[in-house]
Amino acid sequence: MQKLPVNEAANVLGITKEAVYNRIRRGSLKSVEKDGQKFVVLDDADIKDEKPSKKRQSHNETTNKQNGEFVRYLIEQLNEVKALNLNLQADKDRLFKEKEQMLIESKNEISQIYKERDEKLMVFLKAMERPFLTHVKSEETAVEAVVDEEISEQKWISLSEFLREFSFEPKKQKKAQNKIIKHIGRSKFIKFKQGVILIRKDKTLKELIGEK
Numbered sequence: 001m002q003k004l005p006v007n008e009a010a011n012v013l014g015i016t017k018e019a020v021y022n023r024i025r026r027g028s029l030k031s032v033e034k035d036g037q038k039f040v041v042l043d044d045a046d047i048k049d050e051k052p053s054k055k056r057q058s059h060n061e062t063t064n065k066q067n068g069e070f071v072r073y074l075i076e077q078l079n080e081v082k083a084l085n086l087n088l089q090a091d092k093d094r095l096f097k098e099k100e101q102m103l104i105e106s107k108n109e110i111s112q113i114y115k116e117r118d119e120k121l122m123v124f125l126k127a128m129e130r131p132f133l134t135h136v137k138s139e140e141t142a143v144e145a146v147v148d149e150e151i152s153e154q155k156w157i158s159l160s161e162f163l164r165e166f167s168f169e170p171k172k173q174k175k176a177q178n179k180i181i182k183h184i185g186r187s188k189f190i191k192f193k194q195g196v197i198l199i200r201k202d203k204t205l206k207e208l209i210g211e212k
Contacts (some may be wrong), residue, residue, distance in 0.1 A: 001043045009040035159197040
């Protein structure tokens with residue numbers, strides 16, 4: 001039989017001090033007090049009965065250690081996944097910026113193409129709306145006289161005058177102008193004479209290009 005302080009008894013039994021006090025309260029352990037200090041009275045049976053508890057404690061410690069290692073492994077894996085997600089997000093942002101830049105460049109290229117095409121078209125139309133410079137002065141005078149004569153008959157007007165009469169919006173006017181140019185030689189109400197596009201004054205745009 002041994003008489004030990006509570007903390008030493010807890011070490012011998014392989015349990016905590018709180019567990020020792022609980023057993024004292026339940027009466028499963030004997031105790032005495034001396035000079036205000038509590039002592040646990042242990043006999044061989046108490047120590048023998050607690051040996052398996054030490055084994056369980058050792059097993060629990062091993063299990064806790066293994067669990068701790070597993071938790072650390074999971075944390076490391078989680079950190080790796082977070083790092084991978086950050087890299088993927090960075091790649092995503094980079095690709096998005098590259099795609100946005102490509103779209104901007106493509107838009108600028110398309111705008112430039114249309115701008116150049118429109119400029120060429122305007123040059124072409126201006127060239128068609130005035131007599132060709134290859135004619136000599138006397139021939140220009142004769143041609144202008146013929147054109148003036150036909151226009152004075154109020155049957156034919158120039159392309160620019162025809163478009164002004166309809167008061168088209170700029171986009172619609174350009175579209176109508178292109179359609180009329182394409183139908184030169186195909187419509188009897190449109191003719192190209194001496195460098196001037198002439199339109200029958202009494203005809204609508206649909207009648208000029210044969211649309212129903």
